[in-house]
Amino acid sequence: MTVACLGGGPGSDVLGVLDYFMKYMADFKGQLDIQLYDRKDKWGPTWESLKTAMDAELHDPRVTVSFYDFDVTTAGKSKPDLQKADVITMHYFMEEVYSERERAEVKECFDHIIQTAKPGALFLYSGMYMYQVINWVHQLLKDNCELLTPDMELPGQPQKIYKDTSTGDWKWVSYAEVDLHQEGDLQLFNDIRDDLQTGGYPTEEVSQRFKGNVVYRLYRKK
Numbered sequence: 001m002t003v004a005c006l007g008g009g010p011g012s013d014v015l016g017v018l019d020y021f022m023k024y025m026a027d028f029k030g031q032l033d034i035q036l037y038d039r040k041d042k043w044g045p046t047w048e049s050l051k052t053a054m055d056a057e058l059h060d061p062r063v064t065v066s067f068y069d070f071d072v073t074t075a076g077k078s079k080p081d082l083q084k085a086d087v088i089t090m091h092y093f094m095e096e097v098y099s100e101r102e103r104a105e106v107k108e109c110f111d112h113i114i115q116t117a118k119p120g121a122l123f124l125y126s127g128m129y130m131y132q133v134i135n136w137v138h139q140l141l142k143d144n145c146e147l148l149t150p151d152m153e154l155p156g157q158p159q160k161i162y163k164d165t166s167t168g169d170w171k172w173v174s175y176a177e178v179d180l181h182q183e184g185d186l187q188l189f190n191d192i193r194d195d196l197q198t199g200g201y202p203t204e205e206v207s208q209r210f211k212g213n214v215v216y217r218l219y220r221k222k
Contacts, residue, residue: 001028001030001031001032001033001086001087002033002034002035002084002085002086002087003017003032003033003034003035003085003086003087003088003089004035004037004080004082004085004087004088004089005017005034005035005036005037005089005091006037006038006070006080006088006089006090006093006113007037007038007070007090007091007092007093007094007096007097008036008037008038008089008091008093009038009043009092010043010046010050011036011046011047011050012091013036013089013091014034014036014050014065016091017032017034017089018034018054018058018063018065021063028062030062031062031063031064032062032063032064033064033066034063034064034065034066035065035066035067035068035085036065036066036067036068037068037070037080038067038069038070039069039070039071040067040069041069043067047067051065051067068080072097072100072105072106072109072110073097073100073103073105073106074105075105078105078106078108078109078112079108079109079112079113080113081116082113082116082117082121083116083117083118084118085117085118085121086120086121086122087121087122087124088113088117088121088122088123088124089124089126090123090124090125090126090127090137091124091126091127092126092127092128093127094125094127094133094136094137095127095128095130095133098130098132098133098136101136110140114140114141114144114145114221115144117221118221119221119222120220120221121220121221122148122218122219122220122221123141123145123218123219123220123221124216124217124218125137125216125217125218125219126214126215126216126217127214127215128214128215129160129175129215131160131161131162131163134162134173134215134217135162135163135164135165137217138164138217139165139166141219142166144221144222145219145220145221145222146219146220146222147217147218147219148218148219148220149173149174149216149217149218150172150174151171151172151173152171152172153172154172157174158174158175158176159172159173159174159175160172160173160175160215161173173215173217174215174216174217175214175215175216176214176216
């Protein structure tokens, strides 16, 4: 199984995947390949310390973690090879590049990612509640992907709304409550916390980037 984390920054996506793997996939018989894509000039030192700490703490031959230089605004770094990815995460990434969405390099980047993803690949978008970004992501994916999370009101479930500009309809989008004080069970993160060099990025935010409501949507490539 290959999980590609776009805009994975300091490694919060990687830690999240590893935490899930360690808790719920003890009987997994295959290989787990986690790939983090972001700017090496910004996160390189953090990646090195993260990898060193994980190598010392995580002794599992089924798991490999690799890091790739990626920048949606730079022509030579904006077309990652994700053809083998089973899951593509975009955690607090689309908000960061939303202001650059009209640039040719950015349009080409996402078109390349979506078109080259294999049928059945899952796109997991998660981030803060910005309805413009939710709509932009939906417009990028809707023609080539099927939305798996409900876009209708579900009684008793936490949801917010946004406007689909292609139809003019108001739709529902799911969100999850996140509280950093309840994330103490991220055992791997706790074990390597003191060894991380984050370049000024708060270590307590490496496990989760946001306290509050995290919007999420899951798409599957047709």
